[in-house]
Amino acid sequence: MTGFSDEERDRIREALLEAGRELFGRFGLERTRIADLTDEVGIGTSTFYQFFDSKEALYLSILVRERERVAEELDAELAAAPDVRAEVRLTVERFLAELSSNPLYYRLLVDDELRLLREQLPEVAVESHFREGMQAQSEHLERWVTDPSFRVDDPEQLQGLFRLLGFTVAAREELFEPAGAVDLHDSSQELLVDVVVDGLFEG
Structure with a gap:
């Protein structure tokens, strides 16, 4: 996972987990898009896929x-x-x-x-x-x-x-x-x- 330090990777992963908990809880799995998650965290879609294969x-x-x-x-x-x-x-x-x-x-x-x-x-x-x-x-x-x-x-x-x-x-x-x-x-x-x-x- 190039381009990120260990600290940055931990921060991004934690941010995705927190954003997912909030958005999935509010809108559900089907209505929550990957773009919603990445916008919430402030990363690109390609970065999301460095951490998770799918929503x-x-x-x-x-x-x-x-x-x-x-x-x-x-x-x-x-x-x-x-x-x-x-x-x-x-x-x-x-x-x-x-x-x-x-x-x-x-x-x-x-x-x-x-x-x-x-x-x-x-x-x-x-x-x-x-x-x-x-x-x-x-x-x-x-x-x-x-x-x-x-x-x-x-x-x-x-x-x-x-x-x-x-x-x-x-x-x-x-x-x-x-x-x-x-x-x-x-x-x-x-x-x-x-x-x-x-x-x-x-x-």
Whole structure:
């Protein structure tokens, strides 16, 4: 990668990651052009391709970084949890909060941007990202299912449960906001968390 010092390369790569996080979150993968990214960073298109093969490759790199950030923050919170029930509640609450506040995750799950990634990137690259994410989750899930009071013994069922819970976040925008009932959504979501967590444990 000629023409740039190590410091300049690091700066440009970081700027592209930050610009991508902002633009992909605001406009989505399909509507964000490489020109939008390069204009934001102040580089030419040819320079972009010295760092990433495509905008999809940049998107995946951003997802990897987001996954690592969320996992690190969640691990720190779970380390302070007094028991498995508290761990489960923290995880469910954090999952829903992240989807509500992080447009990248929201678009990936609700707007089906995962399909666009699969169409444009080598399958092995996309699968590697999600496999690593599942492995990070599985450490917690495996511990939960071995707890005597936990009612589910299949980690895959728990992963499916989290996917279903994710779509309740979309209901806020599509159903509750148009009806002017955001407060009702938020209180109902708190009730849902109570019901889910209580339902996962005996007694």
